[in-house]
Amino acid sequence: MKSTVSIFDSTLRDGAQGHGIAFSVEDKLGAARLLDALGVAYIEAGNPGSNPKDEEFFKRAGAMKLEHARLSAFGSTRRKGLRPEEDENLKALLKAQTPCCTLFGKAWRFHVDWVLETTPEENFAMIEESCRFLKSQGREVIFDAEHFFDGWKDDPAFALEALEAAARGGADLLCLCDTNGGAFPEEVKAAMEQVRARFSLPIGVHFHEDCGMATANSVAAVRTGASQVQGTLLGFGERCGNANLSAVIGDLQCKLGFTCIPQEKIKLLSSTARALAAIANWELPHGLPYVGADAFSHKAGMHADGVLKTPRSFEHIDPYLVGNARRFPASEISGRAVMLEKIRRAFPDISLDAQSARQVLADLKDLEAGGYQFEGADASFELLVRKRLKPFPPFFELLYYHIYSDYGSGKAGASATVKVRVGEEIQLMAAEGNGPVNALDRALRKALEVFYPVLADVKLTDYKVRVLDSNSATAAGVRVLITSSVHSGESFTTVGVSGDVVAASWKALEDSMEYLLLKAGQQAPAGE
Structure with a gap:
């Protein structure tokens, strides 16, 4: 029996940094309800110390009754030279009154030297003291080790010491972040093995898509012992985006037997993806794994004919498991069996050899030769079929x-x-x-x-x-x-x-x- 993997959704924080994405407070409240209904374990909803919109969200979110998810506020460790109780960012995290706080700190010596411009000792103190402060206030603390994989490749001892500082401060989970999105699965596996050998705390991972590896890295990390995956449900986020959680959930739960969300919720994956895309005013890519409109679309005649005979021939899972459906786009290269399947949706008793069915195919090819394309225009295709097989008086x-x-x-x-x-x-x-x-x-x-x-x-x-x-x-x-x-x-x-x-x-x-x-x-x- 495979173990449970905690899904940590950052659509409302990291996802909101994606190009063209802008959530209103109402949008964020609606998205949080959707994600909770899907059954994710955590919803990272914003940085209350960064802007008034997130402050307003957290004020209103307190009245929300979530069934599955814990809300998390996001922020940095204390600033150098300050005590935790003096730091405005840490105060804002407490003011958000979320049960969980996600705290990020530097795990790459390069950043400490050139961005923070402080000493390694001060950096580790910032991490430890900030975690301890939030824990003393009754918060669950997830420590995001920013740039962990770059730091680990550059100076493993330094990156691991950043994790040690968080552990000493009482962090509940250590999250290894690939902030630049440059890691590969074999590097992830090697780093995870070292971390798992050294720490008994739960380990999470947070990957970006800059090398196209975020989903693969997430799966590799889980198979090497990670118990939490952070990402965004639709994969959008800063630069090239974050790990696409709809794919991560599909891979881990439907293919590998891990439990990411309640099993009865997995059928909501596609509808939740569409609803969240609508809230974000973002066009859901048709080819998005598991949840895209074309994820189980079969256009080529040979493929479509095979699926009609036995779906396993060209589908890696049953699309209905994730609330999606197989599609047979109307096209001149689609086989006769596919066209018959589409025709039968309107006329269940039609025969493959019927003259009228052959005429529909001929009409279709003539129209496509003139520039028509019925992929994505199923309403016009159905009208074409109806007018040929069962003509109706014109409405106007x-x-x-x-x-x-x-x-x-x-x-x-x-x-x-x-x-x-x-x-x-x-x-x-x-x-x-x-x-x-x-x-x-x-x-x-x-x-x-x-x-x-x-x-x-x-x-x-x-x-x-x-x-x-x-x-x-x-x-x-x-x-x-x-x-x-x-x-x-x-x-x-x-x-x-x-x-x-x-x-x-x-x-x-x-x-x-x-x-x-x-x-x-x-x-x-x-x-x-």
Whole structure:
């Protein structure tokens, strides 16, 4: 039976140092609840001595009732020449009133000489006295040995003495930090063996991704005796990021048998990753291990056909264990069996040899030859299938649209007029927007909501344009992807292609409206 590994999530502190990441206090509170629900052991929520936002968070976090996680405040050892009780940073750590404090100190002689500009003896005293001070106030103390692996490679005795100082001060856990992200697994293993031979205290590790080794180093450290892994759930953080805990948890718990979070929580890994990415306003990479949308995506016909026969042939674990799902992106290189699998989602009784199924494949190839791509546009793909296999009356018919672009007083804008026929009625609507597509979307929505009020529930959340032939410059065709969402949180993506960006956008908008109306069970009005 493998042992338990404590997961220490630093998304709200180290992760917040990543480029483009900015959490409000409300964001941090929401993220903390998510991480607690996932079952992580520690949430490092910020440095209360560094900024008013973190101070405000800790004030409000005291009222939170966490089921699994212990909140930790982060800060440095006392400043040189001061007593611990005089140090403002240590005072701020106590004021945060978290049950745990994470204290960082120097484990690299180079930093002591050139950054702190003090003596080794003073550095070790700063570590020991700060740990002892926080312990005397009833706090659990995790000591982060900053730059440990660089320090160990440069002067092992000095790096180990920094750990000794923390242990003498009463630290509960010694964390070995690869602050520069330059360590490799064999170095981690050698250092861990020395540390484990010398200390009986629990050992944690904290790796950065600068060499692309953070996950591998974390796993190597655990296999050599580390009992805690620090990182961020999605891997973002300063520079190249931190150890990606969603991958670390997947590797250790699903592959190696360690317990990182409660077993019943492992199925929440993917949904928690998506929810946390939304809070951070960060696009979750599709290829992120275990939790990305494409982590179990099979495009090549041979691979997809194999997975349909026996998933083990091309999947290292069952995606449903981590709350993900296998995907078969619609593509011209996908096999017939894959297309049939996607078609069966809408029409369970269709036969592989059915003429209609073969026609769908032919339609798909013709459209992709013209620039369409249905990967990531499953809503348009489903509409294509439905219109071929089970045609439905059109919900509306476009009679025309006009776009007017305006620019004046340094401000750009547009207005659109849309005329549609719904059953026997004709509706004309106009709207303004911050651009032609936004104006067109608003005008179409206003025209259709008269007949289909359910459309008030949908909003356009993402818009992407891809030039298909850059050699044609402004005459190039474009592919437009539009993502829409409803209040329930469900989202879907549609695609349109044309030599005219507005026409391509119209096609994607039209598909999005039709798809939502189908899913909502709406009925098209009877015609003449």
